[in-house]
Amino acid sequence: MKKGNYFIILIIAMSIIACNKNDVASINSKSKDKGKSSTIKIADIDQEISYSFYIFQSRTDNYLEANDTSYNFNGSINHYNYAYFPTDAGTVIINQTTLSKAAALSSPGSYYSLSSSMSLNGAFFPVTTSGNQYVPAISDSVKSPVNFAYITSPSNGSVISDNNDLAIEWDLVNLSGMNVVIEIAAKINDTTKTNYAIYYTTDNGSYTLSSSFLQGFAKGMIEINLMRGYYTINPSSNGKYYGIAAYTQHTITCKLTD
Amino acid sequence: MKKFLVSLNFIIIIASISLMLIGANTCGGGDCDSDFHTVCIISWIPDNCCNQSCVTFEPCIIHYRRWSEGSPPNYLDVTNWLPGASSYCYQTYKREGQIEIILRKFCCDGRLYCYYWSDKIPKPRADCDDNSTQTIKAPLFCQHMGNIQCIY
Numbered sequence: 001m002k003k004g005n006y007f008i009i010l011i012i013a014m015s016i017i018a019c020n021k022n023d024v025a026s027i028n029s030k031s032k033d034k035g036k037s038s039t040i041k042i043a044d045i046d047q048e049i050s051y052s053f054y055i056f057q058s059r060t061d062n063y064l065e066a067n068d069t070s071y072n073f074n075g076s077i078n079h080y081n082y083a084y085f086p087t088d089a090g091t092v093i094i095n096q097t098t099l100s101k102a103a104a105l106s107s108p109g110s111y112y113s114l115s116s117s118m119s120l121n122g123a124f125f126p127v128t129t130s131g132n133q134y135v136p137a138i139s140d141s142v143k144s145p146v147n148f149a150y151i152t153s154p155s156n157g158s159v160i161s162d163n164n165d166l167a168i169e170w171d172l173v174n175l176s177g178m179n180v181v182i183e184i185a186a187k188i189n190d191t192t193k194t195n196y197a198i199y200y201t202t203d204n205g206s207y208t209l210s211s212s213f214l215q216g217f218a219k220g221m222i223e224i225n226l227m228r229g230y231y232t233i234n235p236s237s238n239g240k241y242y243g244i245a246a247y248t249q250h251t252i253t254c255k256l257t258d
Numbered sequence: 259m260k261k262f263l264v265s266l267n268f269i270i271i272i273a274s275i276s277l278m279l280i281g282a283n284t285c286g287g288g289d290c291d292s293d294f295h296t297v298c299i300i301s302w303i304p305d306n307c308c309n310q311s312c313v314t315f316e317p318c319i320i321h322y323r324r325w326s327e328g329s330p331p332n333y334l335d336v337t338n339w340l341p342g343a344s345s346y347c348y349q350t351y352k353r354e355g356q357i358e359i360i361l362r363k364f365c366c367d368g369r370l371y372c373y374y375w376s377d378k379i380p381k382p383r384a385d386c387d388d389n390s391t392q393t394i395k396a397p398l399f400c401q402h403m404g405n406i407q408c409i410y
Contacts, residue, residue, distance in 0.1 A: 058377035073401045084382040102393040110382045
């Protein structure tokens with residue numbers, strides 16, 4: 001065969017390989033017009049993130065009405081470490097704890113650790129991945145949240161009228177610089193009303209929902225979720241970004257009425 | 259004839275290079291805004307969490323809710339999934355960043371009633387060009403509610 005023909009075959013083979021490979025450039029694309037692409041919810045940011053680390057404490061208080069009786073459940077504080085990658089990332093360590101994989105076959109990139117301790121003193125949590133041919137080694141840290149952020153008002157199980165503004169209050173930490181996210185979500189979807197809202201604010205101890213907002217919100221049981229903490233976002237050695245969030249999260253259930 | 263073959267080779271080379279350049283930008287990459295990504299949930303009830311009769315007796319009703327950043331709330335009720343026995347999987351947009359999960363379980367043996375829920379867990383995600391399944395593992399917590407009737 002002539003040299004020219006070998007060259008043609010080589011070009012064709014390269015074309016086929018190019019068509020079969022994944023679109024590695026896609027990670028740099030931003031969401032077109034369908035909302036934010038960020039995966040770190042602790043702040044209002046718009047940055048495509050390929051690798052995510054979450055270190056958080058969570059407490060969910062529930063309120064339930066059944067058989068003409070109401071039940072008020074105060075949950076306990078649970079501690080979670082999660083890390084998510086597109087594929088296996090080798091060994092993942094958060095704050096001296098080696099994370100486990102959620103399931104070896106079905107989720108090669110999901111890591112977790114559930115433990116009962118987490119310092120809330122503003123110290124830094126170290127985060128590392130050993131890396132492999134798919135995910136680069138990462139070594140970074142994030143500042144731990146200061147104190148658990150409890151929603152102090154309203155209390156779990158409160159009946160809230162939409163005739164008045166609603167002040168959501170929490171125990172602030174002065175000059176903490178922590179990010180605060182407040183979510184309101186209806187437990188029963190009402191297609192004629194607003195069913196979900198999210199607000200990003202600072203750690204000033206209070207955020208007020210107007211009565212007009214409440215009047216347009218779905219009635220019945222609603223959840224109020226407050227997250228407070230720090231985050232960091234940086235590029236890894238392959239150019240893809242990773243995000244680390246450390247926060248506390250308190251969720252309560254209330255009843256919104258006309 | 260030789261000139262014809264040289265010209266033919268030249269055309270094929272140009273066509274191949276064009277194909278390669280086009281392929282590098284469009285082939286197999288997936289669309290972050292439209293492609294789906296599978297997420298599975300595995301959950302379990304911690305030991306000594308609740309009265310054993312609540313855990314073991316069926317039937318149960320499980321309410322699973324999810325919502326996403328893109329179009330919240332996006333609820334999905336699941337009534338046939340038993341935590342711990344197997345995982346429950348669903349498809350969602352890959353681009354969706356974080357998803358939160360609430361699991362509620364009502365078990366009853368005719369005398370006792372328990373209420374189960376999980377904390378909110380960030381949703382696993384993957385690159386736009388990844389098709390693997392990601393799994394969330396979260397414990398359920400429970401509260402014994404006493405001697406009342408079941409609600410179905």
